[in-house]
Amino acid sequence: MDFVVVTFRTLQSGMSYAPSPKKTGLPREVWKWLQGTGLSFYPKNVRRDFSNGYLLAEILSRYYPQSFPMHSYDRGTSLSAKQSNWGLILKALQKQNLSLVKSVIEGTIHCKPGAAELLVQEVYSILTNKSIKSVPGPELDFTDREYQEILPPVARSTASRAIKSNLTATEIIAEPDISTNQRRTNVILQRHAVHKSAEKAVYPGRFRMKPRRSPLVGKALVSSSYCDECDINPSSEDVAAKLCSTSVCCKAAASYKELKVLQPVRRSQDKEL
Template sequence: MALAPKQTGLPREVVKWLQSLDLSFYPKNVRRDFSNGYLVAEILSHYYNQDFQMQSYDRGVSLSAKQRNWSKIERSLQKHNLHLMKEMIDGSIHCKPGAAELLVQEVYTILTNRSIRDVQGPASDFTDQEYQELLPTLARSTASRAIKNNLRMTEVMAEPDISTNQRKAKLILHRHLEHKAADRALNPGRLKVKANRCRLAAKNPECFASSGDTTSKFSSSSTCGAAVSFKEIRVHQPVRRSLLNY
């Protein structure tokens, strides 16, 4: 029997349960290995053999193969009046953070009638917020990276409507900016940005007031800081000689 990986993201009792089922392969990467639904169907076949025939399920990892497998699983579960949350299924298909782990725990609870201790409720969006909060501030994702991390390409393929994907991207961006603003509020002295010329002009507009003498813009004053002196440089141009002699 294959050994359990060091870090599965699953509770210990769920790991032992998976090992006892003697699956065709052990999930080394929960998020990846459960995304196409094949392993879930194999788990369900141990309890409902007649309704989950493994030869009808695809081992492929394409979006169409995943959607076909999960559609069959949902139809078969309905025969037994069992249901899995649509958000968890979609999150598992698109390999969203935490979705597959929660889905496997839900399957475990349904099939064994056992509860799992210290399990939080499923997130509504399955973002990488929890992971980002564990990182140092400078190592966290930028706005563009946050959108790439939380809006998968398979999501865009599954829902090709442009306006829908734009709303998802705006929601991710809004959440990213909120977290960034909250971090700045908690650490106001973290970003020490030197004042540039534009900021000085905004604070001291009298220093840059226009006048008849152009040199007055650079004159020294008590509000503009240190005095700056300029020296005039005169350049003597050589006399051009005619190329033709008349």
């Protein structure tokens, strides 16, 4: 009801109302700052909309219009468009004696979790000279670890799914070296193994293996064919000569029962119609 009242009052006053998306990962003051920059379109998905660098160049052009001409930037979402835009942004930032963390830029280009949010907060602090209390520490972790911790143990990713979620296709295209991608894959697998071992320590009953109840019949018969009375050892060379032909001597545990099956009598098909 409150949302309807606010929207109705906003329409009456003739003002534009743009509610901030849910679970964006950005503080409230940063969203207010973005709304006041007059962007060409409102970022609904921070990870997707900031990946090509166009919105960031548009923000920087409000503060440095001569260094960031918007006609030089591409709105495309391909990897080549992203690399071209970010190359122009880095050159213009160097002229203004400004710098951004390289790992944060790469994470934003490849849509890593939390990278674009951290980049926007860093740009906000540089341009406004204001600090944000919610900015994370120096440890950068652009993985799906936080999302996996929220999920129940049954729904968490397997090893193959972890590789697919944390190693994007654009990373492989940008760096096609096989050894580099193998190192990235090994890091993801090692991290997944550490998380899985910690999960086993917390939930030991979930990973308890149950014994299979279908052993091999031949192995059971050989192991049960040893008899103290007739001194038969199945490990000797002449096992076939010493094994008892009947189960009376060794009292074998296996018992057999003959089943007789009555076959239906087929009618003669030679009768003439």
